[in-house]
Structures are given as C-alpha cells and as structure tokens.
Amino acid sequence: MELFIKYPNEVQQELLHGLLNSASKTEVGVDNDFQSIKNYNDFKNRMPVVSYEDIVDRIERCRMGEQNIFWPSPIKWFAKSSGTSNSKSKFIPISNESLEDCHYKAGKDMLSIYYNNHENAQILAGKCLRLGGSSELYQNTDSYFGDLSAIIIDNLPFWAELGSTPSQKVSLMSEWETKMEAIIYESLEERVTSLAGVPSWMLVLLQNVLKNTHKTSIAEVWPMVEVYFHGGVSFHPYRKQFEKLFQGNDLNFFEIYNASEGFFGMQDQNNSTELLLMLDYGIFYEFIPMDQTDRDDNEIILPLSEIEIGKNYAMVISTNAGLWRYKIGDTIKFTSTNPYRIQITGRIKNHINVFGEELMIENAEMALSKASKVMDLDIVDYTAGPIFMKAGEKGAHQWLIEFKEPPDDTNKFTKLLDQFLKEVNSDYEAKRYKDITLGMPKVNVAKKNLFYNWMAQKNKLGGQHKVPRLSNHRELLEELMKKNN
Numbered sequence: 001m002e003l004f005i006k007y008p009n010e011v012q013q014e015l016l017h018g019l020l021n022s023a024s025k026t027e028v029g030v031d032n033d034f035q036s037i038k039n040y041n042d043f044k045n046r047m048p049v050v051s052y053e054d055i056v057d058r059i060e061r062c063r064m065g066e067q068n069i070f071w072p073s074p075i076k077w078f079a080k081s082s083g084t085s086n087s088k089s090k091f092i093p094i095s096n097e098s099l100e101d102c103h104y105k106a107g108k109d110m111l112s113i114y115y116n117n118h119e120n121a122q123i124l125a126g127k128c129l130r131l132g133g134s135s136e137l138y139q140n141t142d143s144y145f146g147d148l149s150a151i152i153i154d155n156l157p158f159w160a161e162l163g164s165t166p167s168q169k170v171s172l173m174s175e176w177e178t179k180m181e182a183i184i185y186e187s188l189e190e191r192v193t194s195l196a197g198v199p200s201w202m203l204v205l206l207q208n209v210l211k212n213t214h215k216t217s218i219a220e221v222w223p224m225v226e227v228y229f230h231g232g233v234s235f236h237p238y239r240k241q242f243e244k245l246f247q248g249n250d251l252n253f254f255e256i257y258n259a260s261e262g263f264f265g266m267q268d269q270n271n272s273t274e275l276l277l278m279l280d281y282g283i284f285y286e287f288i289p290m291d292q293t294d295r296d297d298n299e300i301i302l303p304l305s306e307i308e309i310g311k312n313y314a315m316v317i318s319t320n321a322g323l324w325r326y327k328i329g330d331t332i333k334f335t336s337t338n339p340y341r342i343q344i345t346g347r348i349k350n351h352i353n354v355f356g357e358e359l360m361i362e363n364a365e366m367a368l369s370k371a372s373k374v375m376d377l378d379i380v381d382y383t384a385g386p387i388f389m390k391a392g393e394k395g396a397h398q399w400l401i402e403f404k405e406p407p408d409d410t411n412k413f414t415k416l417l418d419q420f421l422k423e424v425n426s427d428y429e430a431k432r433y434k435d436i437t438l439g440m441p442k443v444n445v446a447k448k449n450l451f452y453n454w455m456a457q458k459n460k461l462g463g464q465h466k467v468p469r470l471s472n473h474r475e476l477l478e479e480l481m482k483k484n485n
Contacts, residue, residue: 071322131197219249282320
C-alpha cells in the first residue's frame with residue numbers, strides 16, 4: 001500500500017501494461033492488437049469505452065462455455081448484479097485473478113488497516129457476522145452465477161470460513177426470511193467481534209436479533225463487537241440507528257467500496273468519510289467528468305494523473321477479469337491526490353437533473369441526515385423523483401420517505417430538507433431562488449414496511465439489492481405511491 005501511495009501513477013501504468021500483456025492473445029486482445037499498444041494514449045485511442053449492453057454478447061458466449069474471449073484464464077464464475085432493484089440482471093465475469101488479487105487481497109488489506117489504526121483490536125479473537133447476498137449459486141452449463149458475496153463465500157479458504165458466522169450453508173440460503181431466522185439461530189451463541197454487510201439489511205437483521213432475545217442493545221447480545229464493516233449504500237441515514245442499537249458499546253465504523261466489478265476503495269483513517277483508492281488490485285482506472293457523460297462525440301476521459309479535487313466523475317475500469325474500459329455506472333469525487341482518496345457520490349442514472357439542479361445521492365443523504373437529526377427522526381427508506389412543470393405550475397421534487405416513527409410535523413421536516421439541500425447543493429439553491437424554477441419539495445410519508453414489501457414482491461429481499469433513491473422519471477414513484485394509498 002505504501003508503494004502505490006508513493007508512486008500512484010507509475011503503479012497504475014505498470015498495471016495497465018500487465019493487463020494488456022496478459023490478455024494479448026485473447027479474442028479482444030487480438031481484435032485490438034494489444035501487442036502493439038506501447039502507452040496509455042495508444043490504449044485510449046484503440047479501445048472504445050463500453051457499457052454492459054456493448055459486451056453482453058461476448059459475456060453470454062463465455063457463460064455458455066467459450067473461453068479466452070476477454071481474459072486468458074478460464075472464467076466460470078459470474079456475479080449476478082442488478083445495481084438497483086428495477087434494472088435487468090447483469091452477469092459480471094469473475095476470474096481467479098480477480099478473486100485472489102482483488103477481492104481476497106482487499107479482505108486482508110482491510111484487516112491490516114484496521115489493526116494498524118487500532119493497536120488493541122481483538123476482532124480475530126472471535127467471529128465476523130457476515131450478511132451476504134440472498135442468492136444461492138446456480139449452474140449454467142459450464143459456468144456458475146449468483147451474488148458476488150455468494151461467490152466469495154463459496155470460494156473462501158478454510159481459515160477464513162472458520163472465522164465467520166453463519167456457516168456457508170446458511171450464508172448461501174436463497175429465501176431471505178428463512179435465512180434471517182437461521183442466521184440468528186446459528187450466531188447467537190457465537191463470540192461475534194465484527195459485522196460485515198449492507199447497512200439497510202444489517203439493520204433489519206440486528207432489529208430481529210433484539211426482538212428474538214428481548215434485549216435492548218446488541219452490546220448485551222455480543223459484548224465483544226467492536227467494528228462494523230459496511231458498504232453498498234450511503235451510511236449517513238443509518239449511522240444514528242446503529243449507534244442506538246449499540247448503546248453501551250463504542251462501535252467503530254469502517255467503510256468499504258466494493259462491487260461485482262471489483263473492490264475499489266476502503267477507509268484508511270479513523271472517523272473519516274474518505275476512502276483510499278486501491279491502485280494495485282488489477283484494476284486500471286479512468287474518469288469521465290460528469291458534465292461530459294452525455295456527449296456522443298469526443299467524450300473527455302482522464303487517467304488518474306489528470307483528475308481534479310472536488311469534481312464529480314463517472315468511473316471507467318479495465319480489470320483482471322477482462323472488463324476493458326467498462327463504465328460501471330458509479331460516480332465519485334476526489335478529496336485528496338496525495339494519497340488518492342475518494343467519496344462515492346452516486347450512480348450515473350441515479351440522480352435528479354430535470355431542472356438543471358444536479359441533485360446527487362450524496363446531497364440527498366446529507367440533507368436527509370441533517371433534517372432527521374434536528375427532528376430526532378430515523379429514516380428507514382426513501383425514493384424521490386421530479387414533479388414536472390405544467391402550464392402555470394412550477395416543477396418540484398417529490399419525496400416518499402418511510403420513517404421509523406413518522407414526524408409530528410411533516411411541513412417542518414420538508415422545510416428543513418429544503419434548507420439543507422440548498423446548503424449542500426448550489427445548483428439546487430439557484431433553481432429554488434424565489435421559486436423561479438423549482439417550487440418547495442413535496443414530502444409524502446410512506447406507511448410502515450412499504451419498501452420492504454415492495455422489494456419482497458419483486459423477489460429482491462436481502463444482500464446487494466437496493467431501492468433506487470433518485471430518478472429523472474416518475475415511474476417508480478408512481479408505482480410506490482399507489483401501494484401507499
């Protein structure tokens with residue numbers, strides 16, 4: 001880690017040459033003459049930037065058993081990913097190299113950083129309660145597919161399995177609610193020292209643990225828990241609820257940034273919201289300024305050495321699983337270049353920009369968190385979309401929010417949300433000026449379990465599934481509003 005922190009751009013350039021050399025005799029490598037690529041500019045000019053739809057035919061051929069298409073070593077694992085709960089499934093190739101040199105390497109680095117920052121840590125004196133995806137592994141001719149977490153659990157070395165709870169059998173169960181009961185049954189008597197999983201679903205599990213044990217704090221159930229490794233969604237709306245669940249225990253929070261396509265970053269400083277970009281996991285990074293992502297021609301694409309602090313970028317990756325200049329759909333911003341640290345700001349398609357307000361998930365989470373804190377509220381889930389302009393009417397944003405306990409004064413919450421959105425987003429503030437473009441947001445309170453029941457109906461409970469937060473259209477909002485009546 002010290003090497004890539006000191007020589008980040010050199011490490012990345014060396015990594016790119018290694019990837020090209022490894023894949024030079026694959027179908028993609030031959031088609032694009034990887035052997036003649038001498039530098040980054042050659043690579044940039046030779047290879048197009050692609051999304052999943054551009055490479056799905058090659059991925060399907062690989063799933064049917066063909067090899068050496070985009071990576072030389074056999075690929076038999078595919079991480080089934082939907083990103084958000086309303087999009088079609090994607091099957092992301094997972095190579096042995098990406099498992100070993102990216103995902104498992106990240107797990108070891110995560111422990112190394114945690115112990116480096118907490119000299120008296122005792123997490124290896126007990127077990128990690130892991131909450132993985134809710135999909136079992138399925139065979140498809142010569143290949144297998146499932147949630148990334150299921151693939152990782154299925155391939156774990158025995159020593160890592162010994163340090164985890166629940167068992168592999170329970171972790172790979174597909175039916176979410178049965179799995180929840182089994183996790184609690186298997187883990188209650190274990191010495192749990194750490195937790196790992198997506199915040200929204202971990203919260204559901206821990207609340208069920210308290211209900212099952214009739215305790216008031218998780219510290220009473222597992223007194224040795226000292227850290228929660230979390231990722232997948234913003235932690236802002238959930239932090240206060242986790243702190244309440246662990247009353248009597250000074251829990252550490254450790255954020256990671258991993259996806260089906262790779263493991264990208266992790267928190268390397270205590271009490272920080274910045275993530276160290278991991279530059280030696282077999283992933284070569286490029287970045288598209290967010291104001292360039294809709295251009296059809298001459299899209300500006302930058303290597304790591306040319307990024308600027310504070311700007312929003314869409315991430316493009318080339319990996320040791322054979323994804324070449326692949327747009328993963330996430331947006332980030334850099335907070336530091338020495339070392340390179342980032343914050344996740346959202347998804348390319350998961351923001352509201354109908355009126356030029358450029359409202360990113362990062363803004364929404366921050367404003368909701370601040371408004372909730374003022375009124376001592378806990379948010380369970382939410383989604384938001386535009387109210388389009390009509391003759392004589394201004395546009396606005398409509399929010400559908402499920403609270404643990406509804407606010408006594410929804411109007412007060414709405415005003416606070418509007419105020420904090422203006423504070424964190426100058427474009428939103430400009431559009432709200434004297435209500436010229438945007439009117440006051442409209443907040444609807446969702447009935448209890450609205451989002452959970454909707455996810456259950458779509459067979460999307462647990463693991464890596466997420467409710468789409470922000471959208472430029474009203475389809476999801478309208479669907480949920482009907483169920484809320």
